[in-house]
Amino acid sequence: MKRLALVAVATLATACTRPEVLPRMPSAPLAESGHTALDTTPKQDRRLVPAEAYVRTYLQLFGGLAPLEVQRRARGGDGGSLFDTWDDYLSALGFPDYRLDLPRGTQTNALMMAAFERLGVALCDRAVEHDLKSRPPPFVKDRLVFAFEPPGGAVTAAAFAPGFDVLHRTFLGYPARLGPAGREAAFFELYQQTAARHAEKGAVKSRFTPSESGWAAVCYGLVRHPEFHLY
């Protein structure tokens, strides 16, 4: 019994012992291994042009027509091969559907990009037909997109520049000279390659001349440019 009591007392004494405490030690300063710069540039994404503004711009480029008239002209005699119907594009463009509580699209996605591409190509092709292929051709001031006289013959970079500037202003809203270095040259190369491909023997038959195809390709590039869809 005595032994048991001793064991109990010893156990109790051990249990009540103060826990071991490690004293706080100041940490050693970290050695500087380099000097980091703070990036102070804004980090938010660029704004997506609201769907309403995109379509109003599109209608304006088509000559300031009403949507249903644009649809009629964009489809032309090609049925749905160039332009389906607005119904097929509205939600893809980011329009909200208040009836179904579908919110506005505020970021691009694959479907939206495809819709931009489809609409852009339709605009450029119909603009080539209207501005460049019409006979007699409309006055420059009456042209929708290609408001310049396309240079004839072998096109040089210098001859290409004024027309490109018109398109650059039309779609991106500022002169081409203020764009990033190399942009004009890249688009000139695109023009040249497209025109050359269409001029090759055995090239796929097109309703556009090589020059018209070249300008259409430049138009495709600008109407699908991120700067056209963002602001």
Add this chain to the structure above:
Amino acid sequence: MKQRPLLILAAALVAAVAPPTRAASAEHSLDDYRRFRALSIDLAGRAPTRAELAEMESPGFDLDKWIDAHLEGPAYVERLERIYMDQLRLEVGPAFQFTPPATTLHRETILGPDGKPIWVYYRQNQRRARVETDGEFCLSQAETGQLFPNNQPPRGTAIPVKQKAIDAATVLVRPWWIYRDYRAASPKQRYGLDWGSEASGYALIKEMVFEPDGITPTTEVRVCREEAQAAEIGHIYASGRGAPVKPPPKKGAPAKPGKVPPPPPPRPVPPPVAPMVNGAKPMDGMGGLAKAPVAMGGTPKPPALQDRLKPPPGDNPYAVQHKGEEVSCRGVVAETMTIDCGCGAGLEHCLPGDGFAQDPRAFSFPTHIPLGLDLPFASGAQNASSWNKLWWSQEARHFFTRLFGTDRDFREVLTGRWSAVNGPLAQFYRSGALASCCGRERQFKMMDESEPLFRPAAVPTDLLPMDTDKWEDVADRGPHAAGLLTMPAFLAKYASRRARGAAVYSSFLCKSFVADHVDLKPSTEPNLMVREGCSTCHATLEPLAAYFSRVEETNWVFLPKEQFPVENPVCKKNAQGKMPGFCDFFYDGAFSDAKAGSLRGAYAAPDHAERGPAGIAADVTAQPEFASCAVERVASSFLGRPVRDDDARLLESLRGTFVSSGYRMRPLVKALVRSSAYLSANDDRSSLRAPVTLGTAPVAAPPMGAP
């Protein structure tokens, strides 16, 4: 005079030191172009054209003036409207159907005496003097060979109907949807010839303009006699029949307990008091309700059940007790309790339909209008519900247009009693809105809407139902009107009291409900403000919902205090703890007791229930968060991102501008688009600086024109 050379010298010095003005600058930076493009997109509604860029590059261009001019334009108004439409989504979806039986004319096809099809318009469930057709289509199975169930194709084989039967049961009318001058004695201005087209905004589908052969233009429509009446006041009708005659129970089936009330003594059918509308032509001179083949004064003999779809409607106790009393022809009871209320002159109180479907079609109108009604993206034949819902939504848009276009005090978005209506909305407020009342309300002695949210007397009298493009201001909808909150677009979109309260809370105070981290335990506690797991949201939500206690859910019927007190002794619980059955819809048994029933939704804040939607409008707009929320919503939309803590100074400054200008949006937006935050709202400026060394305060490049 001696000071003059000094002044000239000083002016010359100032001119030499001062930077060249923007107008005089020949060269523009990329930032200038980008800013102009952003402003064009936000204030002109699209990217700038080449001509507009040329104007911006011209020496005399003044950007501030350009901004001021565009803050007056329609694109700016649409830009602001979009912010709140995105938030509130005030278009009612397909799940909400609105086809009140009292104002919806369906159409059935019968065979004329020559065997050719004829269209006849009628209202479902219409009470009629003829027992064979009472509550059903106005021509019987014996006459047509068919039965016409609601919303279903006819049953049976059609037989040619005798002219005498057709003339006895129907009349010819020149309706409003075809004749613009339908109120004239002899209307002549026909749709398609003198007025109306897809381009004008009012277009009928082909089936409404041509006879069944698809070739013959419709000049008059054939309508059941009861529906063609033009009286505004009708009389309670009692047929003298008791409970509906039901088929005998099957052999061996147990008899239902309870007493079967004896049929009341037969009563004479009141003579029709309503005049017929234009073109109502009893063809043989013997038509009319008084001469309908129904027993007069004697005991009506019910027809064999196989001649009808359902037993003829019996008289309810109210009809028996109040027989012959006057009632408004615009409410629910007009169709179900009278036989002398119709669709009015030229059927102007009803919407037509092209068939028997529950939601029939009549008009072709835009299906997608993201750029407004003037620029539709697609159009097509749509049903009557969509017609109404389109105009409800347009009322909200017009409200925003006026609010932002004339730069009114933004608090009026909730408090304004004004609105604007066009022809279809005028028709709706004169008829359709009232036709939602009063069925259940009748038990509380509410026979028609005594205190509607939109007083019919406030509707401009010169607006005709087909005036889709003619909008007129309504200065005061009525004492219960409260901005958007009492418009059908809001009340149908947010159908429950809680949904309405939550919409106001989140849209105009920028607050949301966040549930606490608690377990949801089974509970019998009806008070959600204290029930564990619910209280974190409902302690706030229930008092907000209480403001809408007097506006019926999924409806806009206002429940007046007189008939529907918050504490109603009529709805007290009995010894078994139950309220009278007719109270259940309006009074909440969970909060009622042996003394009184408690108006649904009011338990959390009876004073809120009394103050109604106008009360929540006043209380919310008085809170400081209202202005902060409006500023936050506009700033976030223009910046293209949610506002952050970094924006606190900007928001405070904008809020000051907004409040000091009398809660007007134009000064707010003007200050916002001139702020450096707006100018740096994307990361692609040409003036981006190289990363600076840690610890160096960033120095923002002064943006063009920034204050």
